[in-house]
Amino acid sequence: MLRYMLNKFVFFFLAMFVLSSITFILMKAIPGDPFISEKAVPPDVKARLLAQYGLDKPLFIQYTTYLTNLLSGDLGISMKLANRAVVDFIRDSFPLSLRLGIAAIFTSVIIGVTLGMTAAFRHRKLMDSTAMIIAVLGVSVPSFVMAAVLQWLFAVRIPMFNVVGLVQAKDYVLPTLALSAMPIAYIARLTRSNMLEVLHSDYIKTARAKGLNSWTIMRRHVLRNGILPVVTFLGPLTANVITGSFIIEQIFGIGGLGKIYVQSIGNRDYSLIMGITIFYGLILMTARLLTDIAYGFIDPRIKLGKRKEGSA
Amino acid sequence: MTLHNQNTAAAELELALTTEHFQKAVVDHHDAEAIERASTSAWKDVWYRLSRNWTAMTGLCILTALIVMAIIGPWLTPYDFSKNDLMSTSLAPSEKHWFGTDDLGRDMFARTWMGARISLIVGFAAAFINLIIGVIYGGIMGYVGGRIGDIMNKISEIIYSIPDLLVAILLVVVFEPSLLTIILAFCLTGWINMSWIVRGQIIQLKNQEYVLASRSLGASGMRILFRHLLPNTLGPIIVMLTMAVPAAIFGEAVLSFLGLGVQLPAASWGTMINDGTKVMLLYPWRMLFPAIMISLTMLAFNMFGDGLRDALDPKLKK
Numbered sequence: 001m002l003r004y005m006l007n008k009f010v011f012f013f014l015a016m017f018v019l020s021s022i023t024f025i026l027m028k029a030i031p032g033d034p035f036i037s038e039k040a041v042p043p044d045v046k047a048r049l050l051a052q053y054g055l056d057k058p059l060f061i062q063y064t065t066y067l068t069n070l071l072s073g074d075l076g077i078s079m080k081l082a083n084r085a086v087v088d089f090i091r092d093s094f095p096l097s098l099r100l101g102i103a104a105i106f107t108s109v110i111i112g113v114t115l116g117m118t119a120a121f122r123h124r125k126l127m128d129s130t131a132m133i134i135a136v137l138g139v140s141v142p143s144f145v146m147a148a149v150l151q152w153l154f155a156v157r158i159p160m161f162n163v164v165g166l167v168q169a170k171d172y173v174l175p176t177l178a179l180s181a182m183p184i185a186y187i188a189r190l191t192r193s194n195m196l197e198v199l200h201s202d203y204i205k206t207a208r209a210k211g212l213n214s215w216t217i218m219r220r221h222v223l224r225n226g227i228l229p230v231v232t233f234l235g236p237l238t239a240n241v242i243t244g245s246f247i248i249e250q251i252f253g254i255g256g257l258g259k260i261y262v263q264s265i266g267n268r269d270y271s272l273i274m275g276i277t278i279f280y281g282l283i284l285m286t287a288r289l290l291t292d293i294a295y296g297f298i299d300p301r302i303k304l305g306k307r308k309e310g311s312a
Numbered sequence: 313m314t315l316h317n318q319n320t321a322a323a324e325l326e327l328a329l330t331t332e333h334f335q336k337a338v339v340d341h342h343d344a345e346a347i348e349r350a351s352t353s354a355w356k357d358v359w360y361r362l363s364r365n366w367t368a369m370t371g372l373c374i375l376t377a378l379i380v381m382a383i384i385g386p387w388l389t390p391y392d393f394s395k396n397d398l399m400s401t402s403l404a405p406s407e408k409h410w411f412g413t414d415d416l417g418r419d420m421f422a423r424t425w426m427g428a429r430i431s432l433i434v435g436f437a438a439a440f441i442n443l444i445i446g447v448i449y450g451g452i453m454g455y456v457g458g459r460i461g462d463i464m465n466k467i468s469e470i471i472y473s474i475p476d477l478l479v480a481i482l483l484v485v486v487f488e489p490s491l492l493t494i495i496l497a498f499c500l501t502g503w504i505n506m507s508w509i510v511r512g513q514i515i516q517l518k519n520q521e522y523v524l525a526s527r528s529l530g531a532s533g534m535r536i537l538f539r540h541l542l543p544n545t546l547g548p549i550i551v552m553l554t555m556a557v558p559a560a561i562f563g564e565a566v567l568s569f570l571g572l573g574v575q576l577p578a579a580s581w582g583t584m585i586n587d588g589t590k591v592m593l594l595y596p597w598r599m600l601f602p603a604i605m606i607s608l609t610m611l612a613f614n615m616f617g618d619g620l621r622d623a624l625d626p627k628l629k630k
Contacts (some may be wrong), residue, residue: 015473022479026486140610142562144569145603148589156593243477247569251589265485265570273485277478284475 001296008292012285019281023274024066028059030270075275078264086275089260097249097256101241103176108183108237113230115184116191120226123196131188138185143244147178147251164253175252179244183237187230195226224298231295238287242280358547361623368619374612378605382432385425393422394577405597412597414587423579424601430491430580431561431606438498438560439553445499446506447542447549453507454514455537465511468504476501477563484572491574494567498560506552513545547624554617558610565606581606 050056057065069076075086119131141149154174155163161174198204199222207217245258257276264272352360362368386393389410396416405412411420453464480497487493517523518541526536561581567573568582581602588599 011469011473015470018470019474019479022474023482026482030486136611136614139614141607142565142585142603142610144565144585144589145599145607148585148592148599148603152592152596239475239477242475243566247566250569262570265481265572268485270485273482277482280478281475284478285473288473 004296005293008289008296012289015285016282019285020067020070020278021063023277024063027270027274070278075278076271078269078272086272086279089272090257090276090279093255093257093260096254097245097258100172100175100179100249100254100256101238101245103172104179104183104241104244105234105237107176108180108187108241109230109234111180112184112187113191113227115188117195117226119188119192120195120199128192132192135185135188135192138181139189141181143178143182144247144251146181147175147248150174150178151251175248175254178251179241179248182244183233183240187233187237190229190233191226194229195222198222198225228295228298231298232291234294235284235288235291239284242284358623362619365619365623367615368623371612371615371617371619374608375616378428378609378612379432381425382428385428386422388425389419389421391419391422393418393426393579395419404595411601412595414584414598420584420598420601423584424581424605427579427581427584427602428605430574430578431564431582431609433491434495434498434564434580435557435561437495438502439556441495441499442502442506442556443549443553446503446552447510449503450507450510451514451537451542454511455518455533455541457515457518461511468507471501472504474501477566480563480567481570481572484567489567489572489575494564494572494574495560497567498563502556502560506549506556509548509552510542510545513548514541517541517544551617551621551624554613554620558613561606561609 047056055062073087075090078084078086078089115131115134119128122128151163151174155161162168162171165171204217204221207221212220242258245256246262247258248254249256249258250262257279261273261276261280263269264276396418401413401416405420411424413419414423449464449468453461453468476498479500480494483497483500484493514537523536523540526540531539564573564580565582565585568580569586571586573580573583573586584602585599585606588595588602592599
């Protein structure tokens with residue numbers, strides 16, 4: 001177990017290192033320098049600007065400075081917006097995105113698992129096919145279409161909710177639904193197929209034959225094995241919610257980090273793009289790391305230190 | 313009824329049968345070996361099971377229809393997809409403009425199907441490149457195995473843990489959006505899942521007897537890999553492909569939504585939806601048609617892919 005966790009930690013740092021290196025290389029691959037758009041800067045001023053930002057030093061020195069800055073939590077400064085630090089943008093706008101993201105993750109897991117389990121227990125009955133039709137539709141409709149339709153239906157046609165903004169509690173309903181539609185569908189399908197597999201497995205029959213009551217079987221055998229794969233989905237789920245937030249925040253006019261990111265792409269504010277990318281990468285990889293560790297705790301096979309060949 | 317009675321009944325029956333009633337059977341032992349039904353190949357079997365699955369077939373029909381329309385659609389209307397007509401901007405769907413027009417008076421029907429071309433090209437091209445890289449990398453990783461395979465596996469794990477869409481966004485930002493950069497952006501990390509599936513299958517297969525037989529007949533490693541191992545992993549590879557194509561189409565739509573899609577006058581479904589959402593309340597058809605098409609594509613791929621997975625799974629065979 002310790003070895004397993006250590007292994008995952010090493011991967012986390014390696015991946016983070018590769019991501020930061022890629023961003024650095026890409027930043028340098030952009031033709032010209034950050035001040036090329038300024039109006040006819042005199043050569044000596046330009047030299048001083050370059051010196052101030054350390055851009056006159058050799059690439060390797062720039063690279064190591066960049067990495068040490070990252071380690072101390074310095075993501076650089078925006079090139080277009082009055083020299084504001086990237087970290088400040090994140091501090092201001094991320095809490096909003098975080099709240100929305102957490103709401104979406106909880107909604108997806110709760111509704112998705114419920115839907116999937118209902119479908120599995122009512123296998124080949126009306127509830128099953130209804131749940132699966134919802135799931136297939138959920139996977140098929142992109143989140144921006146879902147958001148637009150929800151907005152039109154529940155804010156314009158039937159004015160139940162506000163069209164844009166995120167002020168009151170009920171403002172969370174539409175963006176959360178739009179964000180979690182696709183994960184709900186994935187989780188429902190995943191839960192259903194796993195539950196079906198577990199319910200038909202031999203050890204459930206054995207447990208029944210031993211005379212365990214159905215609640216105990218449910219709690220100790222079915223749920224534990226049926227939910228396990230959903231835990232592995234938490235990493236991709238976080239990724240899904242983050243990429244979804246770029247779009248959803250735009251459509252619902254929420255001033256979260258997703259919106260800032262999209263704006264920075266529109267402005268070609270390279271240092272802001274890179275900084276936020278690293279930040280998102282950090283969140284995603286932390287989510288994946290936590291998922292792996294949680295999986296290690298739940299899956300008894302990993303505790304024994306054995307890993308199935310070919311399943312890595 | 314007593315035992316005695318039964319015996320007499322049997323005796324009467326015996327009397328009624330004479331040797332003329334019997335015929336000597338000719339037993340040909342070769343007949344027992346003959347196969348009554350025409351033999352089916354594994355792929356015919358898969359197709360048989362697939363064709364019984366109406367959801368999968370519906371998906372296949374929708375897909376075929378979409379592809380055909382992507383090819384001929386823009387020619388079905390006299391209007392050019394990129395030609396502005398400032399006298400007829402933002403018209404509702406009518407007899408002249410079947411899907412209406414956009415803010416520059418361009419015909420939405422022609423644009424929708426030109427968008428289909430872009431979206432489908434991105435989807436298929438990205439999936440195809442991922443297939444090639446994934447199969448080669450995964451094949452080597454699984455077949456060579458040992459230390460080299462381990463190192464290759466670790467490398468792929470590191471690349472996999474880098475968030476794909478973020479790298480795609482970065483790449484397209486730096487190298488300017490074009491069809492090529494968008495496709496390549498999805499190939500950076502997209503091949504990893506494919507390579508893992510191939511690796512897992514090959515590790516399972518490479519110790520089978522027929523591989524040993526082939527090796528003892530003097531087949532080279534490459535021949536074993538490409539003639540024996542890869543064809544047997546085709547099933548999971550195809551299922552993976554049916555997921556990779558819609559994933560790339562979806563990713564392209566997200567990039568377009570962020571303003572990183574193909575550049576004007578070309579349009580993909582993503583860019584059209586992005587433009588459409590801004591005026592959704594005034595001109596809903598501008599978003600509606602591309603949105604329906606992209607959802608239909610996703611739906612069709614999902615339906616077909618699910619059916620294909622079931623058809624290829626020998627465990628589900630009845």
